[in-house]
Amino acid sequence: MNRVYNFSAGPSMLPLEVLEKAQKEFVCYGCSGMSVMEMSHRSKDFEEILYHAENTLRELMNIPQNYKILFLQGGGSTQFAMIPMNLMNKNHKADYVKTGQWATKAAQEAQRYGKVNIVASSEDTTFDRIPELDPSLFDKEADYFYITLNNTIYGTRYTTLPQTGEVPLVGDMSSSILSEEIDITKFGLLYAGAQKNLGPAGVTVVIIREDLIGNAMDFTPTMLRYDIHAKNHSLYNTPPTYGIYFMGLVFDWVKQQGGVKELQKINEQKSGILYDFLDHSQLFRGTVVKKDRSLMNIPFVLPTKELDAKFIAQAQSQGLVNLKGHRTVGGMRASIYNAMPIEGVKALVALMEQFEKENK
Numbered sequence: 001m002n003r004v005y006n007f008s009a010g011p012s013m014l015p016l017e018v019l020e021k022a023q024k025e026f027v028c029y030g031c032s033g034m035s036v037m038e039m040s041h042r043s044k045d046f047e048e049i050l051y052h053a054e055n056t057l058r059e060l061m062n063i064p065q066n067y068k069i070l071f072l073q074g075g076g077s078t079q080f081a082m083i084p085m086n087l088m089n090k091n092h093k094a095d096y097v098k099t100g101q102w103a104t105k106a107a108q109e110a111q112r113y114g115k116v117n118i119v120a121s122s123e124d125t126t127f128d129r130i131p132e133l134d135p136s137l138f139d140k141e142a143d144y145f146y147i148t149l150n151n152t153i154y155g156t157r158y159t160t161l162p163q164t165g166e167v168p169l170v171g172d173m174s175s176s177i178l179s180e181e182i183d184i185t186k187f188g189l190l191y192a193g194a195q196k197n198l199g200p201a202g203v204t205v206v207i208i209r210e211d212l213i214g215n216a217m218d219f220t221p222t223m224l225r226y227d228i229h230a231k232n233h234s235l236y237n238t239p240p241t242y243g244i245y246f247m248g249l250v251f252d253w254v255k256q257q258g259g260v261k262e263l264q265k266i267n268e269q270k271s272g273i274l275y276d277f278l279d280h281s282q283l284f285r286g287t288v289v290k291k292d293r294s295l296m297n298i299p300f301v302l303p304t305k306e307l308d309a310k311f312i313a314q315a316q317s318q319g320l321v322n323l324k325g326h327r328t329v330g331g332m333r334a335s336i337y338n339a340m341p342i343e344g345v346k347a348l349v350a351l352m353e354q355f356e357k358e359n360k
């Protein structure tokens with residue numbers, strides 16, 4: 001069977017070159033005589049794999065030496081609890097911006113550990129935008145300020161970061177890491193689950209400024225403490241070894257593409273093709289305000305649910321799969337992460353054009 005264009009929001013497409021490289025090394029890695037999956041996490045070979053992944057990511061994202069890179073488990077969602085347990089430790093309060101389901105879940109979880117102040121929300125317009133942020137509402141005594149940089153479900157993203165002064169900015173970048181350039185020094189902590197832009201599910205990358213490490217609440221389970229993982233170089237216990245290896249291959253691929261700067265250009269081009277079509281279509285309509293549109297997740301709708309279903313079925317039959325929108329939004333959503341080739345986006349737009357002609 002041929003590979004399809006997979007528009008899934010996550011787990012999602014991975015670069016074919018990377019899949020093929022992993023396949024070549026699947027049974028026997030280098031001179032080790034074994035698969036990466038069979039290796040001790042304390043072996044020299046695995047140590048090299050781990051350091052290679054870390055160093056390549058540091059280079060790709062320009063991460064300064066006073067930030068630690070951690071490879072953890074528990075998905076993005078475990079960070080919803082880990083962040084407050086480890087950072088909400090001075091004044092026991094934090095600011096959150098509510099831009100969708102992931103931000104809401106993160107805020108709800110944090111509420112179990114301290115006081116959460118929702119500084120702004122776009123819930124009243126079904127999260128179709130990043131809300132205006134009024135800095136006079138920011139709490140100067142908050143232990144951190146939390147944002148979701150790219151909102152996977154609703155298709156919005158921050159194009160400017162909030163100015164939080166001395167309050168550390170914490171960012172969920174699960175669905176946009178390595179898709180556009182970002183200034184790490186603006187953040188105290190950035191994290192991303194792997195399964196959208198980095199590799200297979202099961203590993204979460206946390207990038208944390210050193211001065212924020214080491215103040216976890218007393219009851220914090222050992223496995224949920226950043227200091228433990230930082231001290232042990234992500235080897236406190238068995239880390240998700242295969243996922244780390246695979247991510248390393250994806251980092252190499254990003255480098256081969258010319259780095260994040262080049263990928264951003266391609267992502268702007270890819271999303272531009274789709275947004276341009278949506279802006280001119282008489283039938284399809286994008287659901288997000290222009291200024292906050294995501295480069296990665298693009299939701300759109302047709303005038304009726306029947307047409308939505310018809311379009312999704314037609315796309316599926318042509319090898320354009322997983323275009324159904326999130327259950328809370330309906331319609332369609334095209335997730336076009338780094339690994340989605342521009343040909344996939346062009347094929348989608350060609351089908352939309354044809355569908356429009358036939359269903360006007």
Ligand SMILES: *Cc1c(COP(=O)(O)O)cnc(C)c1O
Pocket residue numbers: 010074075076077078102148150151152172173174175193194196
């Ligand atoms: C997918 C996603 C999550 C949740 O990730 P899990 O690994 O499933 O826990 C959190 N935040 C964002 C922005 C996401 O896209």
